[in-house]
Amino acid sequence: MRDLDHRVVGGYVVQGPAEASRNLTAIAHAVGGEERARAYGHGAGVLWLTGLSGSGKSTLAMALERQLFDRGYGVYVLDGDNVRGGLCRDLGFSAADRAENIRRVAETARLFADAGFVVISAFISPSREDRQRAREIVGPGFHEIHVKAGLEVCEARDPKGLYAKARAGEIASFTGISAPYExxxxxxxxxxxxxxxxxxxxxxxxxxxxxxxGREAALGATG
Structure with missing residues (x-):
């Protein structure tokens, strides 16, 4: 940095993600996954609900959360609209931003699962590549759930009025209309x-x- 007389008065070094990551050291937890499963009475993992808008992902996710909680599960839903209101509110809907949205959600879901929760993730997540990356981030506890309904069915439901807006050109890159769903x-x-x-x-x-x-599956897995 220079002052008005062009004299050097300071400087800085910009570190990208690769450089910064070299200075990080992962810290092992004092409580392991098997201990959590025994204590909580159930296993942990991520149910990744994917499907078109209007297919019923959020409705099923919230109903399942209620059902599992009532049965004694530690369970939490990560929903597309809720996440974009906070964690990912700086992101748009370009292909790159959508990929980053899914990456952040997968990393968050992995942390919840590490804590012993059953995580229910409800996202359109239209790209197979992005979903595969989410699977790699989460690891063996990742379960891809296709909430399936054709475009005609979802558009007829249109619970949020989004398809009508997309057809009117008010929403760009809308999955199923102007952007693909894989x-x-x-x-x-x-x-x-x-x-x-x-x-x-x-x-x-x-x-x-x-x-x-469930309890039997969790206790069987932990011996």
């Missing part, structure tokens, strides 16, 4: 909300969670 090729579970009612979809999800994260 369906999961091999999801861990599909919940077809065009064929199933919300209670039926909830029952399917609850069975899935009980089979993989």
């Amino acid at each position: 369906e999961p090729q091999a999801p861990d579970l599909t919940v077809d909300t065009a064929a199933l009612s919300i209670p039926q979809g909830l029952a399917l999800l609850t069975r899935y969670v009980e089979d993989r994260f």
Whole structure:
């Protein structure tokens, strides 16, 4: 930095992410995942609900949260609209911003899962590449759940009026209209909300969670 007489009065070094990360050291927790599972009576992981807007992701996520909590689970929902109101409110809807949105959510979900929670993530997350990156971040506890409903069904529901705005050109890069949605090729579970009612979809999800994260599964996994 120079003053008005062009004399050097200071300077600084800009560190990018790569340089900064070299100065970080991961600290091991004093409580392990197996201990948490035994103490809480259930396993931990991330249910990643993906699907078009209007497919029923948020409705199912909140209903499942209530159901699991009532059964004694430590459970929390990360929802697209809620996250974009805080953690990701600086991001837009370009491909790069959407990818960063999913990365941040995956990192947050991983922390919740490390703490012993069952995390329910409800995001359109239209890109297979972004969802694969989320799986890599979370690790073995990641479960991709396709909340499936065709565009015609979702547009007919249009609970937030977003499809109407997208058709009118008021929303750019809207998934299903002016931006693509890449369906999961091999999801861990599909919940077809065009064929199933919300209670039926909830029952399917609850069975899935009980089979993989319930007390017997958790205690079996920890020996």
